[in-house]
Amino acid sequence: MYTINAHAKVNIFLKITGHKEGYHTLISRFMRVDDLYDTITFEPCIAEEFSIEGCEGVPLESNTIYKAYQSLKKYTKDPKLENFFKHHKVIVTKRIPSQAGLGGGSSDAAAFMRLCNEVCNLGIDTPTLSQLGSQIGADLPFFIQNYPSANVSGFGEIVEPFEEETLHLELFTPKIGCDTTVVYKTFKKHLLDDITLCSFTGWEKIDSRTLLETIADPIILNDLYAAALIAYPELGEVPQAKEGWFFSGSGSTFFRIKN
Ligand SMILES: C[C@](O)(CO)[C@H](O)COP(=O)(O)OP(=O)(O)OC[C@H]1O[C@@H](n2ccc(N)nc2=O)[C@H](O)[C@@H]1O
Numbered sequence: 001m002y003t004i005n006a007h008a009k010v011n012i013f014l015k016i017t018g019h020k021e022g023y024h025t026l027i028s029r030f031m032r033v034d035d036l037y038d039t040i041t042f043e044p045c046i047a048e049e050f051s052i053e054g055c056e057g058v059p060l061e062s063n064t065i066y067k068a069y070q071s072l073k074k075y076t077k078d079p080k081l082e083n084f085f086k087h088h089k090v091i092v093t094k095r096i097p098s099q100a101g102l103g104g105g106s107s108d109a110a111a112f113m114r115l116c117n118e119v120c121n122l123g124i125d126t127p128t129l130s131q132l133g134s135q136i137g138a139d140l141p142f143f144i145q146n147y148p149s150a151n152v153s154g155f156g157e158i159v160e161p162f163e164e165e166t167l168h169l170e171l172f173t174p175k176i177g178c179d180t181t182v183v184y185k186t187f188k189k190h191l192l193d194d195i196t197l198c199s200f201t202g203w204e205k206i207d208s209r210t211l212l213e214t215i216a217d218p219i220i221l222n223d224l225y226a227a228a229l230i231a232y233p234e235l236g237e238v239p240q241a242k243e244g245w246f247f248s249g250s251g252s253t254f255f256r257i258k259n
Pocket residue numbers: 011022023024025026028101103106136137138139140155156180181184249250
């Protein structure tokens with residue numbers, strides 16, 4: 001039996017820098033959340049075909065783990081991978097809420113790729129694994145490189161580790177699912193024309209605690225927050241939508257530093 005933890009992330013800040021080929025470019029500080037993770041296990045069994053347990057409600061073909069499996073299979077052409085999943089099933093213990101801005105599906109896929117690479121001795125280097133991952137989701141390169149904190153840019157494929165203290169974070173995810181595609185579309189329609197690139201110059205060099213304490217305004221820190229509030233106005237009604245709380249990714253999770 002083989003197991004790996006797939007951690008959640010939060011975006012300490014997230015600034016959109018432009019729009020190219022249907023995607024937004026951004027610069028963001030990603031921080032891994034140490035005490036919130038899904039667990040992915042490869043459990044021995046006789047399997048007819050590749051199977052995933054624990055992601056009820058997500059069709060196999062749209063599961064990020066299945067997409068990661070297909071991508072690895074296509075890239076390696078190594079029969080070890082397919083043979084392995086004739087004798088093992090994938091079990092996912094979900095703890096990260098979905099449509100929450102915490103990167104759950106992306107983290108699962110990244111952890112799956114890392115564990116396959118190790119267990120099946122595929123010998124794929126990290127840059128190649130990140131490149132394969134970026135085709136499945138924008139957040140995969142961060143999770144594949146697995147730094148506690150990093151500056152992420154481009155469409156998500158440029159990941160630079162950032163040395164700093166790990167913050168202990170309190171998270172609150174309201175019962176409002178935010179669809180990433182809808183939030184980005186709303187941003188493009190209402191807010192893209194207003195971006196001012198000079199307003200966050202140098203943020204990537206400032207540690208996360210200082211950023212949260214000095215910038216302090218969740219709307220300024222995360223460009224997608226204003227878009228999520230337009231797309232999902234009920235977000236503005238939750239008690240955490242006030243000073244002292246910050247907003248992660250495309251939402252709907254709010255976070256703050258634990259005392
Ligand atoms: C909000 C973030 O989580 C930041 O941490 C990511 O930028 C989103 O990452 P994700 O959920 O993995 O998103 P993806 O599955 O790659 O993309 C979903 C959809 O969001 C939009 N999208 C996503 C990423 C990006 N840089 N620009 C976009 O415009 C696209 O319409 C895309 O079809």
